[in-house]
Structures are given as structure tokens and as C-alpha cells.
Amino acid sequence: MTSGDPGPILGAAVGKPGPVTRRETLAAAVAGGLLLSGRHVQAQPSRPAEIKVGIATYLSGPASVFGVPGRQAAEMLFDEINEAGGIGGVRVRPIFVDEGPGVDHFVGEYRRLVQSEGVHIVFAAISSGDCLACTPLADEMKRPTLLWDCGTQRIFEENRFEYSFRTQANATPEVLSALLYLLRAKPDFRSIAVVNQDYAWGRDSWEIFRTAMQALKPGVRVSAELFPRFGATDYSTEITRLLALRPDVVLSTSWGGDLDAFIRQSSDRRLFERSTFVLPLAESSLERVGRALPAGHIIGARGDHWFLHPGPKDPALLKRFTDNFRRRFSSYPIYPCHHMAQAVFAMKAGYEKAMAAKGGGWPTDAELAAAFRGLEFPSLTASVRIREDGQGLENQIIGTTHHADQYPFAVMTDMVVFPAELVTTPVGMKSADWLKTLKPEIIQRVPQPVAYQP
Amino acid sequence: MQAWLSENTLLLGLAALDGLSYAATVFMVAVGLNLVFGVLRILNVAHGSLFAIGGYVAASLGLFITSRGLPAWLSLPALLLAAVLTGALLGPVIERLLLRRVEKQEPVLQLLVTFALFMILEDLQKLLWGVQPVVSDAPVRLLGTVDVPFGADVIPFTAYQLFVVPGVALLTLLGLVWFLRRTLAGRMIVAVTEDREAARAMGIDAARVTLLTFSAGAALAALGGALASPTASLVPGVGAQTIVLSFAVVATAGLGRVEGAAVTALLIGLGRAFAVYFEPELEVVIPYIIMVAVLLIRPQGLFGVPETRRI
Numbered sequence: 001m002t003s004g005d006p007g008p009i010l011g012a013a014v015g016k017p018g019p020v021t022r023r024e025t026l027a028a029a030v031a032g033g034l035l036l037s038g039r040h041v042q043a044q045p046s047r048p049a050e051i052k053v054g055i056a057t058y059l060s061g062p063a064s065v066f067g068v069p070g071r072q073a074a075e076m077l078f079d080e081i082n083e084a085g086g087i088g089g090v091r092v093r094p095i096f097v098d099e100g101p102g103v104d105h106f107v108g109e110y111r112r113l114v115q116s117e118g119v120h121i122v123f124a125a126i127s128s129g130d131c132l133a134c135t136p137l138a139d140e141m142k143r144p145t146l147l148w149d150c151g152t153q154r155i156f157e158e159n160r161f162e163y164s165f166r167t168q169a170n171a172t173p174e175v176l177s178a179l180l181y182l183l184r185a186k187p188d189f190r191s192i193a194v195v196n197q198d199y200a201w202g203r204d205s206w207e208i209f210r211t212a213m214q215a216l217k218p219g220v221r222v223s224a225e226l227f228p229r230f231g232a233t234d235y236s237t238e239i240t241r242l243l244a245l246r247p248d249v250v251l252s253t254s255w256g257g258d259l260d261a262f263i264r265q266s267s268d269r270r271l272f273e274r275s276t277f278v279l280p281l282a283e284s285s286l287e288r289v290g291r292a293l294p295a296g297h298i299i300g301a302r303g304d305h306w307f308l309h310p311g312p313k314d315p316a317l318l319k320r321f322t323d324n325f326r327r328r329f330s331s332y333p334i335y336p337c338h339h340m341a342q343a344v345f346a347m348k349a350g351y352e353k354a355m356a357a358k359g360g361g362w363p364t365d366a367e368l369a370a371a372f373r374g375l376e377f378p379s380l381t382a383s384v385r386i387r388e389d390g391q392g393l394e395n396q397i398i399g400t401t402h403h404a405d406q407y408p409f410a411v412m413t414d415m416v417v418f419p420a421e422l423v424t425t426p427v428g429m430k431s432a433d434w435l436k437t438l439k440p441e442i443i444q445r446v447p448q449p450v451a452y453q454p
Numbered sequence: 455m456q457a458w459l460s461e462n463t464l465l466l467g468l469a470a471l472d473g474l475s476y477a478a479t480v481f482m483v484a485v486g487l488n489l490v491f492g493v494l495r496i497l498n499v500a501h502g503s504l505f506a507i508g509g510y511v512a513a514s515l516g517l518f519i520t521s522r523g524l525p526a527w528l529s530l531p532a533l534l535l536a537a538v539l540t541g542a543l544l545g546p547v548i549e550r551l552l553l554r555r556v557e558k559q560e561p562v563l564q565l566l567v568t569f570a571l572f573m574i575l576e577d578l579q580k581l582l583w584g585v586q587p588v589v590s591d592a593p594v595r596l597l598g599t600v601d602v603p604f605g606a607d608v609i610p611f612t613a614y615q616l617f618v619v620p621g622v623a624l625l626t627l628l629g630l631v632w633f634l635r636r637t638l639a640g641r642m643i644v645a646v647t648e649d650r651e652a653a654r655a656m657g658i659d660a661a662r663v664t665l666l667t668f669s670a671g672a673a674l675a676a677l678g679g680a681l682a683s684p685t686a687s688l689v690p691g692v693g694a695q696t697i698v699l700s701f702a703v704v705a706t707a708g709l710g711r712v713e714g715a716a717v718t719a720l721l722i723g724l725g726r727a728f729a730v731y732f733e734p735e736l737e738v739v740i741p742y743i744i745m746v747a748v749l750l751i752r753p754q755g756l757f758g759v760p761e762t763r764r765i
Contacts, residue, residue: 065689068586231691233687236476237472261589261686269610
């Protein structure tokens with residue numbers, strides 16, 4: 001050092017003219033070394049001992065019917081990744097937090113995950129309220145966050161975030177594809193009644209459906225708009241009302257125990273014989289309600305999720321996942337399991353892309369976040385691409401219930417896989433505006449249905 | 455008004471049938487809560503958990519009967535058995551180990567203790583029955599449907615909903631009124647409710663009366679859950695939703711009033727049903743609108759008696 005150029009750091013550290021003493025040189029060298037090493041750590045993070053993944057899901061309350069299967073899928077997939085050597089040779093470890101106590105609690109949990117647990121990436125959340133709360137927080141704390149299950153379309157339509165990305169579709173394609181299927185399968189329906197849970201999803205999903213319906217089939221009579229209490233156990237009054245009104249179609253985007261009870265009580269009172277039901281989330285209830293859900297009604301799965309998918313991109317992958325899940329948890333994987341798988345696959349693909357961009361070096365948080373934009377990763381049935389606005393483009397499967405001898409519950413037939421681009425709001429537009437621009441010609445672009453194959 | 459009435463008479467009739475059935479379920483839970491408060495003067499937040507556990511036990515018994523191929527009619531007495539089991543096993547344990555210890559404490563501490571118990575019982579449910587919805591609808595399927603005429607049409611109702619639930623609620627009401635007024639044990643409960651100190655001075659074992667009353671209240675809550683289980687899906691959180699509505703009934707009726715609970719449950723049941731038919735947006739809030747309206751006019755509740763404050 002003394003024989004050559006001292007360099008700007010050394011010079012700055014000395015800070016005075018004249019001869020330099022040995023002590024000052026030593027001090028400056030140590031300070032400069034520390035500074036340089038600090039810069040080095042910032043620019044080139046070392047490979048961590050493990051990738052800690054904070055996962056927000058419902059472990060309590062009614063939504064745990066989705067949250068717990070989601071957690072089970074995560075545990076299974078994390079085990080598989082670790083058995084295969086981890087991501088870039090680093091093991092992954094999930095740290096679960098419960099969304100049950102509400103948004104305020106979740107915000108605190110998000111901060112704890114980042115600041116105390118030191119998670120490298122967060123999967124959040126099932127609740128749309130939680131996702132709306134944590135996306136600005138992710139930018140503030142600069143922690144890559146994958147929105148693994150929440151449905152609200154508002155997140156990327158109203159804001160731009162640098163650290164948040166959705167690894168699945170949102171409410172608009174989920175509801176619109178059910179409407180398009182209905183318009184294709186039962187084009188002559190003239191009246192509709194809705195029975196949705198009285199909270200944000202129930203109201204918002206009806207608004208999406210109604211807006212699109214007014215654009216594509218104006219003049220349909222809305223016989224009744226019923227919003228029973230979230231968590232209601234008794235639908236007898238609503239069912240009596242629907243029996244008396246006899247609408248051609250009954251729409252319900254309800255889920256969990258509410259949907260199970262509504263299906264069973266409707267079945268007991270023969271409401272299914274009077275109206276065609278459209279149940280965009282019924283895939284998650286099929287195994288529980290068994291044959292109470294009759295054949296001939298329209299169901300969906302909040303995405304391209306179905307263990308008997310008519311054309312999976314990698315049939316072996318879907319079969320292995322389904323079989324392993326059934327073996328370990330004694331039930332068929334429902335859509336939150338698929339959504340969790342997509343988040344896990346996206347995380348793996350994101351790290352691999354970011355590492356490849358650095359020639360094998362470990363990415364910073366910012367580099368990892370940047371890797372998710374435009375990322376294409378496999379799902380269990382096809383692939384998902386994250387758009388430039390952070391929204392995932394995911395196909396949607398909708399089908400008609402069918403009773404087959406092999407299963408003690410309804411399965412899907414006449415399945416239509418809607419291409420994501422057909423049913424997803426374009427970048428830069430809001431769903432409410434885009435839906436109003438839809439023309440009936442879109443129905444002609446709906447792919448042909450595929451029948452159930454035993 | 456007359457034209458509106460004639461046009462909607464049939465609808466009002468249907469709404470009344472729905473309201474009656476709903477009121478019966480609400481009454482079963484609220485009356486237990488009311489009875490317990492009357493004797494213990496403790497507002498038991500964990501009452502909703504007893505409703506849920508009664509439902510889970512009934513559903514488990516029903517599923518057991520179905521899976522073993524036993525006669526389907528056994529699922530009906532199984533509902534009663536579930537209530538008795540829950541009341542007999544949990545009632546004495548809760549009363550002896552927890553409530554008795556806070557009997558003389560501040561109301562806020564009592565509330566906290568029952569809230570803690572509620573949280574423990576919620577976790578216990580998840581531990582035993584998991585988080586997936588549980589249902590056993592054998593009783594509903596066993597009894598089939600009844601077609602109620604509706605103009606030229608018919609509206610199918612389940613016989614279970616139309617006869618069993620309101621029938622059990624009516625029998626419970628009559629049985630309770632008879633028990634409290636005509637039997638020695640019932641009169642002892644009434645005496646403890648009216649004035650605990652005077653009852654003890656007259657030789658009534660107040661501790662024993664309290665134990666029996668709490669167990670009976672727990673069994674009534676469990677019976678409400680058991681009756682709801684063949685149609686409802688039991689999921690985590692069902693107890694919390696039940697207790698909120700029960701509090702509304704009890705507050706409207708007047709704390710400690712059995713007949714009041716019946717009348718209020720009927721009011722709320724009919725109000726909710728009429729709302730679904732004529733103003734669906736009010737469905738969720740109608741019980742609370744009724745509660746606020748009543749409490750504004752009669753702060754002690756519909757059937758409550760104003761009490762002199764002791765100094």
C-alpha cells in the first residue's frame with residue numbers, strides 16, 4: 001500500500017497533510033478494510049444457512065378450511081425441495097403465522113417475521129384485507145412477498161409495488177370465467193338470484209359478475225340479492241325464498257362450511273331441481289358434500305386446479321402431487337393446495353432466475369424481487385406468468401358436475417380451461433371499466449368443453 | 455296496505471314457517487345462557503363453545519351410526535344423547551374448577567375467565583375434529599320433506615326443520631316452566647335466582663343448585679348445537695357466532711327470564727325471516743335492531759324486572 005497509490009479511501013481516512021505515522025496508516029487500513037468488507041457484504045450477500053419463508057395462512061376460524069390444507073401442501077413441498085437438495089443448495093424452512101386474529105394482528109406478524117425471524121421471503125395471504133395491508137409494507141421493508149391466495153383484483157390495479165407479486169389469478173378472471181361458461185352452457189337463462197356471504201368477497205364477486213352480465217347479456221332479471229351473515233349455518237329462509245321465486249340460475253360464490261350447508265340444505269329441499277346453480281368455489285367442497293351436490297350444475301376452482309384436469313402440462317407432476325397429498329393427509333388436494341404449490345414453485349424459479357443472472361451468486365432482496373417480474377413458472381396443471389404489473393396470469397377451469405362410479409362425490413365434466421389472457425383485465429385497466437367493454441363475441445372465443453374421462 | 459297484505463299473505467306464511475324454525479334454534483341456546491346467568495350472575499362467554507361441542511358430538515355419533523350401518527332412526531336419540539353427554543361431562547368440570555372460584559370476583563374477571571375458557575374449548579374442538587366442516591344429516595334424510603302449498607306451487611320443507619326443531623324447543627320451554635314452577639328442585643333454583651343469601655338461610659344448598667343449573671344450561675346449549683348439526687356445517691368459529699346472537703336474545707328478553715327468551719327468539723326469528731323476504735339487506739342486523747329498540751324503551755329487557763340497587 002505504501003509503495004503504490006494510497007487510494008481515495010486511505011487518503012480520506014488520514015484527512016490531514018504531512019507525513020503519515022505508522023499508527024495512522026494501520027488505523028486507516030483497518031477502517032478501509034472494514035468499509036470495503038461492508039460494501040462487499042451488501043453487494044454480494046453470502047449464501048444463507050437456510051431460506052426462511054414466512055407463510056401467512058388461516059390456522060383458526062372458518063377460513064382454516066383453506067388455510068390448513070394450504071399449510072399441509074407447503075409442508076409437503078418444502079420437504080420435497082429439501083430432500084432434493086434445497087434451492088441453490090440451501091434448505092428452505094417455513095415459518096407459519098395465523099391470519100385468524102385479523103388484519104391488525106397480521107401486520108404485526110409481518111413485521112415480526114421480517115425483523116425478528118429474519119425471513120427471506122413472505123407468502124401472504126388468504127385474506128384480501130391482509131394482502132392489501134402487507135403490499136405497502138413489503139415495499140417499506142423491502143422484503144419479497146408472494147401473494148399466494150388472496151383474490152382482490154384491486155391490489156395491482158390501484159397501485160404499483162416493487163416487492164409484491166401474485167402467483168395466481170384474481171377475482172375478475174375467477175368470476176368472469178364462470179359467467180362465460182354459463183352463457184355458453186345455458187344461453188337462454190332469463191333470471192338469476194345470488195346468495196353470497198356478507199363480506200367483501202361476497203359483495204365484490206357479485207359486483208364483478210353483475211357488471212360483466214350487464215355487458216354480455218343485458219336484460220337478465222335479478223330475482224333476489226341475498227347476503228346471509230358470514231358463517232351462517234341456517235339457509236332455510238333463503239332457500240324458501242328461492243323456491244318461491246324459481247330463478248333460472250342461482251349464483252353463490254360462498255365457500256367453506258357456509259357453502260357446504262347451503263348445498264346440503266338446497267339438496268334436501270330439492271332446490272337443485274328448480275334452478276341451475278353456479279358455484280365458482282365448489283371444487284373445495286366436493287369431497288365433503290358428497291352426492292348432495294347433484295349432476296348438471298356449474299362449478300369452478302379459483303384457477304386451473306383439478307385433480308382430474310383434462311390436459312395437464314405435466315401429468316406425472318399432477319399425479320405425484322395428488323397421490324402424495326392423499327397419502328399424507330387422506331384427502332384430495334383442493335385449490336389452496338394448488339395455490340400454495342404455485343407460490344413454492346414461483347419462489348424456486350425466482351431464486352434460480354436471480355442466481356443465474358448473477359452467475360450463481362446469491363441474490364439480494366432487490367435482485368430476487370426483480371426476478372419475479374416477468375417470471376414464468378410451472379403450476380401443477382400448466383404454467384403461470386407474472387406480468388409486468390405483478391399480477392399472475394393463470395388459466396381458469398370451469399365444469400359441470402357429474403356423478404361417476406369411481407368417486408363418492410361429484411366430479412367435473414364438460415370442462416373448459418379458459419386461457420388467462422381471455423379473462424384477465426389488461427395491464428393498466430381497472431376491472432370495473434374493462435368488464436363494461438366486453439362484447440358478446442367473447443363467448444365465441446371460449447374453448448370447447450372436454451368431457452370427463454373415467 | 456290491504457292490497458299489499460293480500461298479495462303477500464302467502465309469502466308471509468312461508469316466512470313465518472322459516473322464522474319459527476330459526477327461532478327454535480336460537481331459543482335453545484339463549485335459554486341455557488339465561489338460566490345460567492339467573493343463578494350464577496355470570497355471563498358465560500364459553501356458552502357458544504358448548505353449543506359447538508354439542509353439535510360436534512352429535513355429528514360424530516351420527517357419522518358413527520351411519521358408518522356402522524346401524525338403523526338410521528338411532529340418529530334422532532343420538533342428538534339428545536350428545537346434549538346429555540356434553541352437559542354431564544363438561545358442565546360440572548367447568549363449574550367446579552373455574553366458575554366457582556370466581557363467583558365472588560368482579561364481573562370483568564368473570565368475563566375474562568369464561569373468555570379464556572372459550573379460547574381453550576375452541577382449540578379443543580380443532581384438536582378433536584380438525585378444521586374441515588363436519589356434518590351428519592342422517593336425521594334430515596330419515597324424515598324427508600313435506601310439501602307446503604304455495605298458490606299453484608308447492609314449497610318443500612324438511613320435516614326435521616318443520617317439526618323436530620320447533621317441537622323440541624316447545625317441549626324444552628314447557629318442560630322448563632313446569633320444572634321451575636312445579637318441582638322442589640325447580641323452586642330451589644328460582645329461590646337462588648331471586649335471592650341467594652335468603653335461599654341459603656332457608657337451608658338450600660346453593661352450591662349444589664348452582665352446579666345443577668350450570669350443567670343443565672350446558673346441556674341446553676349442547677342440545678341447540680346437536681339440533682343444528684344435521685343441517686349446519688360445523689366449523690371452527692361456529693361457537694363465537696352463536697354466542698353473539700344469544701347475548702342479543704338474552705339482553706332483549708331480560709337477564710334470567712326463560713319465557714322472555716322464547717318470546718324474544720320468536721321475535722328475532724320472525725324479524726329475520728321477514729327481512730330476507732322483504733328487505734334482505736337488513737337480515738344480518740335485524741336481531742340487533744330489535745335489541746336496541748327494546749332496550750331504548752325498556753332498559754331491563756322485555757321481561758326483566760327493574761332491581762333496586764343495593765348500597
